[in-house]
Amino acid sequence: MTESIQAAYRQILLDLGEDPDREGLKDTPGRAARAMQYLTRGYHQTLDEVLNGAVFSSDNDEMVIVRNIELYSLCEHHLLPFIGRAHVAYLPDGKVIGLSKVARIVDMYARRLQIQENLTRQIALAIQEVTGGRGVAVYINARHMCMMMRGVEKQNSEMSTSVMLGDFRSNHKTRDEFLQLIRTPSAY
Numbered sequence: 001m002t003e004s005i006q007a008a009y010r011q012i013l014l015d016l017g018e019d020p021d022r023e024g025l026k027d028t029p030g031r032a033a034r035a036m037q038y039l040t041r042g043y044h045q046t047l048d049e050v051l052n053g054a055v056f057s058s059d060n061d062e063m064v065i066v067r068n069i070e071l072y073s074l075c076e077h078h079l080l081p082f083i084g085r086a087h088v089a090y091l092p093d094g095k096v097i098g099l100s101k102v103a104r105i106v107d108m109y110a111r112r113l114q115i116q117e118n119l120t121r122q123i124a125l126a127i128q129e130v131t132g133g134r135g136v137a138v139y140i141n142a143r144h145m146c147m148m149m150r151g152v153e154k155q156n157s158e159m160s161t162s163v164m165l166g167d168f169r170s171n172h173k174t175r176d177e178f179l180q181l182i183r184t185p186s187a188y
């Protein structure tokens with residue numbers, strides 16, 4: 001697959017009026033192909049692989065929250081990056097998942113071509129599936145290069161999206177606790 005992506009990048013360079021054989025560009029189609037495959041590697045991952053069995057029984061039924069998970073994704077409209085942070089919470093019901101797996105699940109969906117709304121929902125549904133918890137909340141705040149480097153060229157606008165499932169959706173106190181916790185300054 002790398003080779004056909006590489007050939008496509010070579011053609012793009014030609015169409016842009018560049019010389020793909022000049023010294024600075026001669027390895028660029030290959031590099032760009034490898035980079036693009038890395039940035040979309042989430043297509044080749046599955047929830048099972050990412051979770052790697054890291055599910056543990058626990059009596060703790062209080063909210064688990066992982067804040068400030070940085071994410072890098074590509075917008076599916078322009079293939080330009082959007083960069084931000086995800087905050088993920090769930091209410092366990094007899095089991096918890098490995099802490100790092102929350103971030104790995106964020107990455108698995110971020111490393112695809114996305115719009116932020118769908119990314120947020122896919123993460124929430126995946127966390128719900130693997131935890132079987134009483135509720136899941138995902139909040140993402142991001143900046144879109146397609147809105148900064150081109151187009152409307154707004155440098156300071158941020159997009160916020162959230163998805164609330166289960167108790168986070170039906171119980172406004174739970175939802176408010178989550179929204180308040182993600183705004184609390186870090187203790188570190």
Ligand SMILES: Nc1nc2c(ncn2[C@@H]2O[C@H](COP(=O)(O)OP(=O)(O)OP(=O)(O)O)[C@@H](O)[C@H]2O)c(=O)[nH]1
Pocket residue numbers: 075076077114115116117144146147150151152
């Ligand atoms: N809802 C949503 N829109 C996005 C996201 N990423 C990019 N977009 C928008 O997708 C839209 C595509 O609009 P089009 O009019 O088809 O494309 P365009 O001519 O390049 O649009 P401009 O960016 O306004 O120049 C733009 O408004 C982008 O801002 C996202 O994650 N969520």
Ligand SMILES: [Zn+2]
Pocket residue numbers: 075076077078079080144146147
């Ligand atoms: Zn875009």
